[in-house]
Amino acid sequence: PFTGENAWAFLIGPLQAAHIHYVQQRRLAYVPLREPAVQAALQLLPAFASMQAPIGGVHYAPSGTLRNRLDEPVDPREIVVENNVSLYAGLRILEATLHAQLRHERGLAPGDRDAVDHALALIGVMLHGGHNPDAEPTAGLLSFFREHAWRDGEFVQGGLALDPRQGDAWVPTTSPRAVDANTWGVAALGPGTIDGWFGFGAALRNWQQLKRWGGYGEGPTLWGVGYSELDGNGVDGNGAYRAGILSSEWTAGAITMVRGMITHYGRIAPDSPRHAAARRYLEELRRDEQTMLAGIGRLRLDAYIATPFAGKPPDYERLMPRNPALQPYVYASRRYAIPFGWYANPLPSTCATAWVLMLAAGFDPFGYGGAPN
Numbered sequence: 001p002f003t004g005e006n007a008w009a010f011l012i013g014p015l016q017a018a019h020i021h022y023v024q025q026r027r028l029a030y031v032p033l034r035e036p037a038v039q040a041a042l043q044l045l046p047a048f049a050s051m052q053a054p055i056g057g058v059h060y061a062p063s064g065t066l067r068n069r070l071d072e073p074v075d076p077r078e079i080v081v082e083n084n085v086s087l088y089a090g091l092r093i094l095e096a097t098l099h100a101q102l103r104h105e106r107g108l109a110p111g112d113r114d115a116v117d118h119a120l121a122l123i124g125v126m127l128h129g130g131h132n133p134d135a136e137p138t139a140g141l142l143s144f145f146r147e148h149a150w151r152d153g154e155f156v157q158g159g160l161a162l163d164p165r166q167g168d169a170w171v172p173t174t175s176p177r178a179v180d181a182n183t184w185g186v187a188a189l190g191p192g193t194i195d196g197w198f199g200f201g202a203a204l205r206n207w208q209q210l211k212r213w214g215g216y217g218e219g220p221t222l223w224g225v226g227y228s229e230l231d232g233n234g235v236d237g238n239g240a241y242r243a244g245i246l247s248s249e250w251t252a253g254a255i256t257m258v259r260g261m262i263t264h265y266g267r268i269a270p271d272s273p274r275h276a277a278a279r280r281y282l283e284e285l286r287r288d289e290q291t292m293l294a295g296i297g298r299l300r301l302d303a304y305i306a307t308p309f310a311g312k313p314p315d316y317e318r319l320m321p322r323n324p325a326l327q328p329y330v331y332a333s334r335r336y337a338i339p340f341g342w343y344a345n346p347l348p349s350t351c352a353t354a355w356v357l358m359l360a361a362g363f364d365p366f367g368y369g370g371a372p373n
Contacts (some may be wrong), residue, residue: 001266002061003051004083005058010044011090012365016095019369028180030100031137033112038101041094048087049122050135052173054162055169056144057084058126060158063157068341081149081181088127089366089373090187095123116279145189146197148172153198154206157228157302157340175326176228176339179214182206183225187257188366190373191264200274203261204281204362207254207288216251216333217241222288224251228339243310245344246333250353251292256364260372296356299329301348309333312346320347329353 016035022028022035031038049060057079064075064180085090098116101108108116125132129140139147149155158181159172186194191203213229215222217240224246226233232244262285268278298307302324305317311334313319332344363370 001065001304002080002083004080004086006044006048006089007078007083007086011041011094012086015041015090016092016365016370019093020096022364023369029104031097033101033105033108033116038094038097041090042115045094045119045122046134048091049126049132052126052132052135052138052141053079053144054136054138056129056141057081057148057150057161058087058141059161061169061231066076075160077160077162078158079144079161079228081145081155082157082178082184084141084144084149085155085181085184085366088145089184090125091123091126091141092188092373093368095120095127098123099149114309125328129173145185145200149181149185150198152241153202153209157181176230177213178340179210179227179247181252182210183250183253183257184366185306187253187260187364188373191257191261195264201277203264204285207258207261207285211235211288215241216246217291218243220290223298224248224292225254226250227336227344230339231336240369245336246295246299246309248251248296248329248331248349248352249355251299252352252359255292255296255359256291256366256372258292259299259362260364262289263372293359296329296359299333300356301326301328304333304346309346311335316346329356 006290009195018031018035018037022031048058053059059076060078060080061074063076066072067074073228079167098120102113102116122132124130124286125138125140127141129138129143131137150171155170156174157176157178161170162168175361186203186206194203194206211222213234215235216225216226216233219240225246226245227250233242235241262282265278265281268275297303302322305322328348330346331344331349331352334346336344338344358365367373
């Protein structure tokens with residue numbers, strides 16, 4: 001029962017799928033309240049709220065939960081930033097879904113409107129802070145991201161939320177650093193929010209910093225990203241990228257973030273004093289988008305077979321025969337024990353292929369209806 005997995009399973013995935021079905025395909029202005037995806041999200045909302053700490057972050061898992069490996073119990077004080085980023089995006093999508101129902105769905109019974117209003121009030125507390133009638137007061141997710149999760153120009157992987165009466169309210173985990181906490185964080189919050197909090201260009205500087213420790217490539221050319229600063233990736237003393245491990249899922253997340261920044265910095269008006277800087281940012285971002293698209297293309301099964309990736313299993317083509325009718329993407333460039341508790345494998349992956357489909361469709365899963373934040 002991890003927060004991030006449930007945010008995708010009950011909020012982001014079903015609500016975005018329902019939006020595609022009802023709004024984009026059937027041309028309705030809203031997703032109906034009785035849609036099972038909405039009802040499941042409303043049922044789970046109080047569970048998410050009950051897991052929120054006073055500092056605003058939502059805990060990783062309830063007491064008694066075991067980690068992915070080693071049968072080690074999760075510390076109930078633990079907060080994982082990527083999980084909170086996913087939950088934040090899901091709550092914003094649910095919030096927009098409910099507002100659309102109030103505006104456009106005729107025939108909502110008074111009891112239904114009350115239930116929607118109650119859910120919106122609870123979401124408001126979770127996002128912005130306040131008093132949850134069924135739990136302790138909280139500073140809200142936005143405060144957590146700004147005041148606790150951000151450190152030295154990037155989002156930390158997570159940390160422990162302690163009782164303020166016992167000392168520090170927040171003890172961050174500084175290693176391993178998490179690629180997705182940053183790429184998903186900027187995409188979900190929106191680069192405009194990051195720049196508004198930490199100064200114009202903060203989102204771009206975060207990406208530049210991440211590439212120095214998490215980028216995968218060849219020579220000066222970025223192919224994508226891995227998982228952490230422990231992967232053998234990043235930039236060496238000569239400015240060349242190392243080639244530790246390339247992740248299809250997390251590279252797709254980086255491309256999604258880069259596209260959001262292209263939209264954000266592309267809106268800077270020509271008469272703005274920030275226009276010249278924004279033009280420079282856009283050159284770098286567009287180059288990174290194109291080279292990462294090419295990099296992730298090398299993880300399509302047929303291309304992976306033909307590419308001399310370091311760590312590719314011997315006789316890979318014999319082990320994984322190619323079917324010309326299928327074009328799946330493999331999860332990663334080699335087998336690797338990811339520092340966050342699971343293994344990457346160079347096997348065809350539903351997750352990897354789904355992310356590529358979203359890239360091809362220009363769909364940002366962190367924004368309502370697939371639009372960038």
